[in-house]
Structure formats: structure tokens, C-alpha cells
Amino acid sequence: MFLIDFILHIDVHIATLVTQFGSWTYLILFAIIFIETGIVVMPFLPGDSLLFAAGAVAATPAGIAAGLNHWVFMILFFIAAVAGDSLNFWIGRTGGYKLIRHPLIGRFIKEEHIREAEGFFEKRGAAAIIIGRYMPIVRTFIPFVAGISQFSYGVFLRNNVIAAFSWSLIATGAGYMFGNIPFVSAHFSVIILGIALVTLLPTISGIIRSIVVSRRAKKITKSKN
Numbered sequence: 001m002f003l004i005d006f007i008l009h010i011d012v013h014i015a016t017l018v019t020q021f022g023s024w025t026y027l028i029l030f031a032i033i034f035i036e037t038g039i040v041v042m043p044f045l046p047g048d049s050l051l052f053a054a055g056a057v058a059a060t061p062a063g064i065a066a067g068l069n070h071w072v073f074m075i076l077f078f079i080a081a082v083a084g085d086s087l088n089f090w091i092g093r094t095g096g097y098k099l100i101r102h103p104l105i106g107r108f109i110k111e112e113h114i115r116e117a118e119g120f121f122e123k124r125g126a127a128a129i130i131i132g133r134y135m136p137i138v139r140t141f142i143p144f145v146a147g148i149s150q151f152s153y154g155v156f157l158r159n160n161v162i163a164a165f166s167w168s169l170i171a172t173g174a175g176y177m178f179g180n181i182p183f184v185s186a187h188f189s190v191i192i193l194g195i196a197l198v199t200l201l202p203t204i205s206g207i208i209r210s211i212v213v214s215r216r217a218k219k220i221t222k223s224k225n
Contacts, residue, residue: 010053018066029054030076037084040091040144047136051077051171056179070176074168081164085143089156092147126159133163
């Protein structure tokens with residue numbers, strides 16, 4: 001319940017962090033993005049909505065008084081995304097299948113998410129690293145799957161840098177420019193929910209397609225038997 005409330009009212013929670021911790025808010029939000037992208041069992045943490053809200057808060061009087069700067073947020077989120085994805089990649093490279101099969105950790109790594117990331121990665125190749133950055137849940141599993149598949153880290157890093165830079169610039173910049181428009185401020189929770197739903201649509205669509213394909217394959221197998 002707290003996580004849902006945090007996501008829906010993320011602007012309020014970030015404002016509270018600013019009031020309580022001042023410039024330490026930079027480190028706290030950096031850590032959230034790093035964990036969301038770097039730890040494969042944490043795909044549910046906020047990403048796009050957090051960047052948008054951070055940009056919006058940086059433009060408020062409270063954010064300005066605390067010395068928060070949207071450019072600093074952009075740089076920190078960029079570093080957090082690149083570092084987190086790199087960590088996730090090497091976790092997959094060095095022990096991916098062991099984690100999936102682990103009796104405890106494996107419970108937090110949904111098989112359908114791995115299949116979705118694998119299918120997306122196989123279909124899109126290196127471009128999946130860039131596109132996946134804009135897809136919640138999938139973006140946490142793409143680096144992990146890339147590591148498992150023994151994908152070239154050099155190619156991964158190059159695309160990862162492009163993805164993280166554009167993601168941080170667009171999401172944080174949009175929050176800074178539009179987050180404090182009266183209409184946006186008045187309907188912030190609805191807009192954050194809309195952002196979450198829009199970014200989740202490709203993931204949901206992919207899961208539905210995989211389920212449909214799986215059921216069709218089972219029916220074909222049964223009819224042959």
C-alpha cells in the first residue's frame with residue numbers, strides 16, 4: 001500500500017524528502033533509480049514517474065530554496081541508470097541462471113518477465129537496450145537477459161549510455177517544464193498514473209501476446225495428438 005501511495009503521490013513524498021533532508025534528496029533519489037535498474041528483484045520501484053516528479057519539485061519554491069537543480073537531477077539519474085544497468089548486466093553474466101533457479105530469490109524473478117525480456121531482446125537486438133529503457137519492468141530485465149546471453153558488454157554499454165541519457169533528459173526535463181503548470185499540479189496523481197499506464201502498455205501487450213501464442217501452440221499440439 002505504501003508503494004502505491006508513494007507512486008501516486010510521488011510529488012508530495014519528494015517534497016517531504018526535500019523538507020526533511022534538503023540536498024540529501026539527490027542521494028536518496030539516485031539510490032532508488034540505481035536499485036530499480038540494478039537489482040533484478042526490484043522492478044516495481046518507480047522510474048519514469050520519479051524522474052518527472054523530481055524535475056517538477058526542482059522547479060517549486062521549496063526545491064529552489066533547498067538548492068535542488070533539475071540539471072543535477074538529470075546527471076545523477078543518468079549515472080544511476082548506466083551504473084544500475086551495468087550491475088544488472090554483470091549479475092546476469094556471472095550468475096543469472098543460478099538466481100532464477102534459487103529457491104528464495106527465484107520467487108521474485110517472474111518467469112513471464114524473463115520470457116518477455118528474452119523475446120523482446122531477440123526481436124530487437126541491441127535496439128532493445130534503448131527501447132527497453134522506456135518500458136517499466138522490462139527495463140530491469142533487459143540488462144539481466146543481455147548478461148545471461150553473453151551479449152557484448154561494449155555494445156551493451158554504448159546503447160545503455162544513449163538510452164540512459166535520453167531517458168533522464170526527457171523525463172526529468174518534462175517534469176521541470178510542465179510539472180508546475182496549474183492544471184498538471186492539480187491533477188498530478190492522475191497524470192503520474194497515466195504515465196505509468198502508458199509506459200506499461202508495451203509490457204502488458206507483450207505478456208498478453210506471449211500467453212495467446214502459448215495457448216495456440218498448446219491447442220495445435222493437442223489437435224495433432
